[in-house]
Amino acid sequence: MRNIALLVSYDGTGYYGFQSQPGGNTVQDKIEEAIHMLSGERVKLTGSGRTDAGVHALGQVANFQTTSSIPAERWAIALNSRLPNDIVVHAAVEVALDFHARRCAVGKTYRYSINSFRFPDVFARHRVFHHPAPLNFGAMREGLTHLLGEHDFTSFTSPLSTKPHHVRTLYEASLRVDAASGGSEASGRGVAHITVTGNGFLYNMVRIISGTILQVGEGKRRPEDIADILAAKNRARSGPTAVPYGLTMCSVEYGPEWGLNWKPPYN
Template sequence: MRNICMTVSYDGTAYHGFQVQPGKITVQECLEQGIKILTGEEVKVISSGRTDAGVHSRGQVFNFVTASQIPVERWALALNARLPDDIVVRHARIVPDHFHARRSAKRKTYRYTIRYGKYPDLFKRYMEFHHPTRLDLDEMREGLQHLVGQHDFVSYCSVRNTKKSTVRTIYEARLECDPWDEDLKSTAVHIYLSGSGFLYNMVRIIVGTLLQVGEGKRTSLDMRSILEAKDRASAGPTAMPHGLMLWEVFYPE
């Protein structure tokens, strides 16, 4: 038996999230079905974490145990041939038996993309949230810095959160812009959040609140006062899912 770890990218538009749900199409279901077609085995895929319906991934990580003797360097191509076109395995490797994609993860990075300006990019409409009116990007950058460090993020998570502890550490929070597109009169604004872990809807609620900062409805200092309030009602709305992407998951060497 071998413990195989894979990195997978997917467009989450057509899926009801990563995790298997009865009667709904999910990324995990497609992966497990692909592995069954390839090896004849019924395996349980363990992911680094779930993503919600409509959320994408550049670097989701999962592992599973298999008796198959397919050489590890052939796994990605062989599995991709049995997956939908919007799911692509990018890398496969053998890991120790104790490796667990979720419990072994030390750090995750999410990216949220906003198309800021007059016109949306038609070809990226499922990957970007379009915001046509003015945003104060400098104030948004300043607001992000108040989230860096170890905090209780209960204000920035869904009331449906099931985690016992709402304390998390944000190692890095930054905002970057692509070059201005003169044809569209807009640009893609990327918000990166890298942390020890994330609560249910945490990134989307942070972004929803940060958009209010950019619109002038709140100040950058409000991002800290919301943390201190420890009350979900004090934060802004939950941003739309399609702008969110699980960017990368980090493990010990």
């Protein structure tokens, strides 16, 4: 038995998320079908995270066990020829049998993208949320600083969360305005990217953070309100869950013992 790890990118627009569901049409389903076409095996693919319907990934990591003798370096090209063109496997390596894409992860990075120009970008409509009014980027950036460190993120997760506790640590919570977009801090117009890196994330956590920080940018909340929302440990105190298509899973980090130093294949 061998254990193969994959580095995968996908446009989540047409899928019901990463994880297999009874209704099918998930990224996991498509990759498992491609593996079956290639090796004849029915395998179970394990992803590092369960991205929701419409959410994208640059550097999703997944693994599966196989009895196939196909060399690890051939899996990526062979799978891509059997996958739809909105899913791409960038790398495949053989890892230890006890490697588990989700349980072994020590950190993840997500990005939420917002376009605050008056008109949407027709070419980015499936991956950038359009907010037609200007935003206070400085206030949003200040609000994000209150999320850094270890906190109970009950206020920023769905009541449907099944996790035994909601304590997580954020190492980065930042906002950058894309200079290439032609926007500016002063005008409040531009394409802004909220980036969060942590040791783990709860159900809808990044989307709720983004929806709440958007309210700070709109002037509906003060930056310092974020600390009060955290302390309340009450989902009703935070803002709306931002739409899924603005969210991208950027990368997954693992300890050196697994030999995976993969970086996102795109910026």
